[in-house]
Amino acid sequence: MQLDQLGTFSRTHRNGDLRLDHAGETVRLLGWARKVRDMGSLIFLDLRDRWGIVQLRLDTSDADPALVEKARAVRSEFVLGAEGVVIERESKNPNLPTGAIEVKLSKLLILNTAATPPIPVEDHEGQGANEDLRLKYRFLDLRRASLQRNLILRSQIANVTRNHFLEHEFIEFETPILTKSTPEGARDYLVPSRVHPHEFFALPQSPQLFKQLLQVSGFERYIQICRCFRDEDLRADRQPEFTQIDIEMSFVRQEDVQGVIEPLMEKVSKLVGREVKGPFPRLPYAHAMEWYGSDKPDVRYDLKLQDVTATFATSTFNLFRAAADSKGQRRVRAIWVPGEAAGVYSRKQLDELQEVAKQLGGGGLPYAKWGKDGLSSSFKKFLEGDAEAQLKAALGATGEGLAVFAVGTDPQTSKILGELRQRLARTFGLVDESKFAFLWVVDFPLLEWSEEAERFVACHHPFTSPHPEDMDLLETDPGKCRAVAYDLVLNGYEVGGGSIRIHDAQTQGRMFRALGIGEEEARAKFGFLLDALAFGAPPMGGLALGLDRLAMLMAGADNIREVIAFPKTAQARCLMTDAPSEVDARQLKELHLLQEKPQTYKVGAVFFESAEGHNPELRGQAFQQLGLTQRQTQGLVTLDNQGTILDAQTLSGPTFEF
C-alpha cells in the first residue's frame, strides 16, 4: 500500500478533547484506527490517541471516490491523519466523552499500515490475552486504555512526589548504578569488570549507604526516585528491578520522617480521588503480630487473632492442653468470625482452608462452628460440659459464627492465622474496597537469629539504630532489642520502610559485633562508612517507598506488572527482548569470564585481518604454521609484517593454537 507522508500535517486537537463547542471547526487529527464500521454508503471510523477516541464519518454519496476507497482500505491499528469539520451527531453516544460530535472526513492520510494484532488492543471486561503473549507484544499491550491509564498515573505519582519533596527543600541526587557488593541482604546482580580481571561491580539493592554519606556531606535532605536491583525470586508484587522513592534527612526523629511522608500519601491518594488524612495510626510490631499475625496487616476490617491457650489448661484435648502446659512456648490462637454466613461455612470450604493451613506448615485446621443446629467442631468431643461455654466466652462469641484455630510457636501460628484472616475477610465480604487504610508499623526487632548463618542478622539493615531504651540489650539479649525502624503499610502491603540510622562509629561497632562481623571484615566491607561516621556524621534517618507497589495500589491493580512498562516474568525473563541471553565468547573473554585452554583447530578457510595478509608469501608462512589441512572451521588471523601470527581465532570464538 502506498503510504502518505506526514509532511506539514499536524494536529489541531487531541481526539478526546473534541466537544459540541467545536462544531463547525475544521480540525486535523492524528492517531490509530480502532475500528472501521462500513455501513455501505456510510462509513464510521474511530480514531484513537493518548487522550481519547473520536468518531470520523464519511458519507460515500457526496465524497470523493478516492477518499472512500482509502477509508475502506483502513484496518485496525493503521496510523492515520484526518481532516474534517466537527459536526453534531445525529445519534449520540453517551458512553463516549466525544459522543455528541463526529468529524465529517474531508481528507485522510494513511501514515502506516498495521499487521493484524496478535493480541486484542481493545479493553473489554473479562477478556484479554494470556500474559505471556501480552509480555511478548508489550508495545501492543501498552496501547490498551487500562495500561495507558496506569502508566500515566504512575507518572503523576512520581511527579507529585518530586514536587512534594522539592517544596520541602529536598535535593535530588543520582547515585551509582555500578557499585560495591555488600555482604548483608539480598543477592546482588553482578557486573564483571573488563579493566580489573576477576573483580565485579554490583547493581545497588538500594542507595542506602550513599544517601547516608550525603547526610555526612551536609546536604540534610536527599530524594531520589531510583531503580534498585535484587537477584531474588519474584512475586506478584516483586520484580528483580524496581523503583524506590528514596529519602534521607539529617537531624530528625522517626516522627519527622513520618511527618513528610503522610502529606505525600494524602496528595498521592487524591490523584485517584481518595481522601486520607494523617497522622496515620502507629502500631508496634509486637501488636501487629499478636493481633493480625502479620507485620503488614490489612486493617480495613476488624478481625483480630486471639489467644485462647488458657481455655484449654485443663482440657482433655491433648494437642491444645500441651500448648497450655508449655509455659508460653506454644500457644493456641484463634480467629473468630461472627455471623450467620460464617456459621454455615461448609465442610468443603473448611477443607480448602485446611489445605491452605497445611501448605503454610500447619498440621491441620481445628475449627469450631456455631450454626442454627448448635456446635459443630473438629474437636467437638473435647468440648463437653462447661468447655464449650468457656471457649465461647474466650472468643467473645455470642451468636452464630466460625472459629479457626492454630497451635504452635508464635511465628507458626501467626503465619497460618495471618493468612487465614485475609482469606476469611475476603470470603465474608468484610473488606471495604473503597478504603485506603494506611498505618505505620513501628518498633521492629533490630535483629533476628538466622539458623542458616548461625548468627544474628539485621531485620532491616545493619545501619539501623537500636531503640535508645534497648541499647544495652545489644550485648545481653540481642533478639529482644528493638530498632527505630518503621514500615508504611497500606491495605496489607508494605509500601515503604525506613529507620533512624546509627550515626556514630562506636554504636556501629557494637552493631557489627552483635552481627558477628569482625573489625577486619567491617573495615573491608564498610570502611568508607566507618570513615564517614568518624568525621562528624549527623543524626539521620529516612525511608524508601516502593513506587511500583504504591502505583499498583493506587491503580487498583493486584500485580505490579500492570504499572511497569516492560516487566519481567516470574522467572525473571523479558519475553519481548528475550533477555537474559547468551553472549559471544569474545565478550566473555574480554570480561575474563571464559578461561579457555588453547585448542588446536584444523582450519579450512582463513581470513586475514591485518594488511599483511595481502602478501602471498607471508600468508603462505602462516598457513604452514597453522597446519592447514581440512575444511573444518573458519579462522581469523592477524599477521605482522614479518608474517608472525599475532592472533588467531576461529570465527565462533575460541583461540586456536599456532
Next chain:
RNA sequence: GGGGUUGUAGCUCAGUCGGUUAGAGUGACGGCCUGUCACGCCGUAGGUCGCGGGUUCGAGCCCCGUCAGCCCCGCCA
C-alpha cells in the same frame, strides 16, 4: 530449591468414560447494508491439541519427562 495451576484455530475457551471427520465465540478475509459505536447479516479460510517419550487396537484425554506463563512457600538487610 519446593508446591499448586494453566498450555487445543490469530485471540479467549469447550472438548463427557480413551473411540467416527477436534468444536464455539471472537478476530481475519470476501460480499451486502445510511446512524453505527464490542454495528448487523451472509459466506470463506484457519489446528505441530506446548514439546519429547511411553501405555493402548486406538491418546487432545492415561503415565513419565521437559519447556513456558501465572500463584504461593523458601528467599526478598
